[in-house]
Structures are given as C-alpha cells and as structure tokens.
Amino acid sequence: IGQDPQAMARIARATGLNIIMGTGYYTMDSGCAEVLARKTEDEIYQDIINDIMTGTDGICAGIIGEIGADSWPLHDIEIKSLRAAAKAQRATGAGLTIHPGRLDESPLQIVDVVKKAGADMSRVVIEHIDRTAYTFETMVEIAKAGCYLEFDCFSMEGYYPRRYGVFDIPNDAQRVNYIIRLIEMGYLNQILIATDTAMKYRLMAYGGPGYAHIPENVIPWMRDKGMPEEVIRTITEENPKRILTFVAPSK
Incomplete structure (x- = not known):
C-alpha cells in the first residue's frame, strides 16, 4: 500500500x-x-x-x-x-x-496455513503478538512452531480498539515480563521488539514517547529486571539481523 x-x-x-x-x-x-x-x-x-x-x-x-x-x-x-x-x-x-487478527486463534490459523504452504517457519514473524495473543499459552504455541514473536506495541498503552471486543492490551511492564518468561523457556532467539509507531499521538510532537522509546526506556527497564547485556543485544541486534538477512532458498 x-x-x-x-x-x-x-x-x-x-x-x-x-x-x-x-x-x-x-x-x-x-x-x-x-x-x-x-x-x-x-x-x-x-x-x-x-x-x-x-x-x-x-x-x-x-x-x-x-x-x-x-x-x-x-x-x-x-x-x-x-x-x-x-x-x-x-x-x-x-x-x-x-x-x-486480534483473536487468540488468528495467529495459530496463520501458522497452520503458511506451514502447509511450505514456509520455513524459522523465517516467519508473527507481528503484534502483544495485542493478538491474549494468553501466554498462545504465545508459547506460536514459539513452538518456530516463528519469531514480535512484541511491537511498546508504548501503545492508550490504544483499546473496542470494535474487536477485547481491550485488555498489556502495558510495557507486562510485555517485558512476557519476554522474560519466554526467554526462561528457551525462546530468546525468537523474540523481536518494536513500537509500530503509526499514529500521531505516539510521536513526541504530539506528546508521545517517540521513536526512541525502546533505547531510552524499554532497554533500561530490561536492565532493571536483571536482563543481561548479551540477552538484550540478542533481542535488539542479533535477532533482527538474522531475520533481515537472506538465506539460501529452500528446494
């Protein structure tokens, strides 16, 4: 578009x-x-x-x-x-x-479709996981499929689209806690983070946290939670680098 x-x-x-x-x-x-x-x-x-x-x-x-x-x-x-x-x-x-979509079942159906179509599941990113998977169990099911889980609604704490019927979107502290739990289960290399900044109210000029929210706020919160520097570097550098790098085509 x-x-x-x-x-x-x-x-x-x-x-x-x-x-x-x-x-x-x-x-x-x-x-x-x-x-x-x-x-x-x-x-x-x-x-x-x-x-x-x-x-x-x-x-x-x-x-x-x-x-x-x-x-x-x-x-x-x-x-x-x-x-x-x-x-x-x-x-x-x-x-x-x-x-x-904004239902717990949506990403699971998507995973099933692309897997059956022959996708390399280690090269698939399910976005907006923090406004899509309403339970931690669903996050784990997606991770088990081999996909990346993209927590890309950081700073989106005033966005509750009622037309979808569910509006309990987690705050940033809860997002970090979900990530820590996934890391403890062995899914560190499948985690991506972003802010999906696509609305004016989230820009600094309109009173929002702006594009620098992750380095200025989220990463310090991760450190406060005891997350080691090498883990933070994996999430913010190594994982994005891996998904953005082309690999040899599958036969």
Missing part, C-alpha cells in the same frame, strides 16, 4: 539509515481486497518475486510483508495471499512478516 521506493531511498541517503522495503499485500480493508480477488495465487507470488529480484527503478524489497491476514476465520483471499507469500519466501530466502 502506497509503496514509494524512491522516497525511501531519499530518506535513507539523507539520514544514513538502512531502510528495508517490504513487499506483498496488506489487509483486505486497506484497499488490497479488490486486487487480491482478481489475482491468482501464482500472480501474487510473481509480484513478490519481482519486487525482490527486479525491484522498482533498481530498488528491491528486502523482506516479505507485512502480509495482512486479520480476518477470523481467514478469508479465502487472505489464505491465497499467505500461501503465495510462503512460497515466495522459500524461493528467495527472504524473511516473512505477518499481520494477524
């Missing part, structure tokens, strides 16, 4: 940041439904392959996603998009990130 490779390139050059462009189709209510409905699974697959291998004006995508799959149960269109993305992941060795 609104892909602008040239703008991303300009921002990258101006700031010195490494900006990774994604590819694939987002949620049906974002305007993608009509396009997905008329395309075949193979055509969606080819769109993703082209973005990665050829790109636009020489600028190629570096990750697949975030693929929108937030209906419950999944719509046939979303299943088609997920299957195409999973196959493109195997063909390219790129990471695959997925935007799930």
Whole structure:
C-alpha cells in the first residue's frame, strides 16, 4: 500500500539509515481486497518475486510483508495471499512478516496455513503478538512452531480498539515480563521488539514517547529486571539481523 521506493531511498541517503522495503499485500480493508480477488495465487507470488529480484527503478524489497491476514476465520483471499507469500519466501530466502487478527486463534490459523504452504517457519514473524495473543499459552504455541514473536506495541498503552471486543492490551511492564518468561523457556532467539509507531499521538510532537522509546526506556527497564547485556543485544541486534538477512532458498 502506497509503496514509494524512491522516497525511501531519499530518506535513507539523507539520514544514513538502512531502510528495508517490504513487499506483498496488506489487509483486505486497506484497499488490497479488490486486487487480491482478481489475482491468482501464482500472480501474487510473481509480484513478490519481482519486487525482490527486479525491484522498482533498481530498488528491491528486502523482506516479505507485512502480509495482512486479520480476518477470523481467514478469508479465502487472505489464505491465497499467505500461501503465495510462503512460497515466495522459500524461493528467495527472504524473511516473512505477518499481520494477524486480534483473536487468540488468528495467529495459530496463520501458522497452520503458511506451514502447509511450505514456509520455513524459522523465517516467519508473527507481528503484534502483544495485542493478538491474549494468553501466554498462545504465545508459547506460536514459539513452538518456530516463528519469531514480535512484541511491537511498546508504548501503545492508550490504544483499546473496542470494535474487536477485547481491550485488555498489556502495558510495557507486562510485555517485558512476557519476554522474560519466554526467554526462561528457551525462546530468546525468537523474540523481536518494536513500537509500530503509526499514529500521531505516539510521536513526541504530539506528546508521545517517540521513536526512541525502546533505547531510552524499554532497554533500561530490561536492565532493571536483571536482563543481561548479551540477552538484550540478542533481542535488539542479533535477532533482527538474522531475520533481515537472506538465506539460501529452500528446494
């Protein structure tokens, strides 16, 4: 949606940041439904392959996603998009990130679909885990499948979308506690963190914590909880580096 490779390139050059462009189709209510409905699974697959291998004006995508799959149960269109993305992941060795629905069952159905489509589950990221998995048990089930669990709602403590019927989203302290429990169970290498800053009220100019919330606040909280520096470095550096690095395509 609104892909602008040239703008991303300009921002990258101006700031010195490494900006990774994604590819694939987002949620049906974002305007993608009509396009997905008329395309075949193979055509969606080819769109993703082209973005990665050829790109636009020489600028190629570096990750697949975030693929929108937030209906419950999944719509046939979303299943088609997920299957195409999973196959493109195997063909390219790129990471695959997925935007799930806001129900405990949603990420588990997604995991089942992409696994059956042949995805490398160690290269799959289930995003928004802290507003999607309502129980710790669901988080563990996703981790057992081999996926990354992305806690990317840090600082989102005033966002309770009532239209989904559930609004007990954890606060940042609870997010850190969930992460500690997952680490104790052996899932350190499957944890990612972010802020998913996409709303004005979360920017510093509008009174929010801004883009620096994780280094300025979350990491110090992790230290206060006794998290060793090497563990913090794994979560903030090594795990992102691993999912963003292409691997040899699967046969």
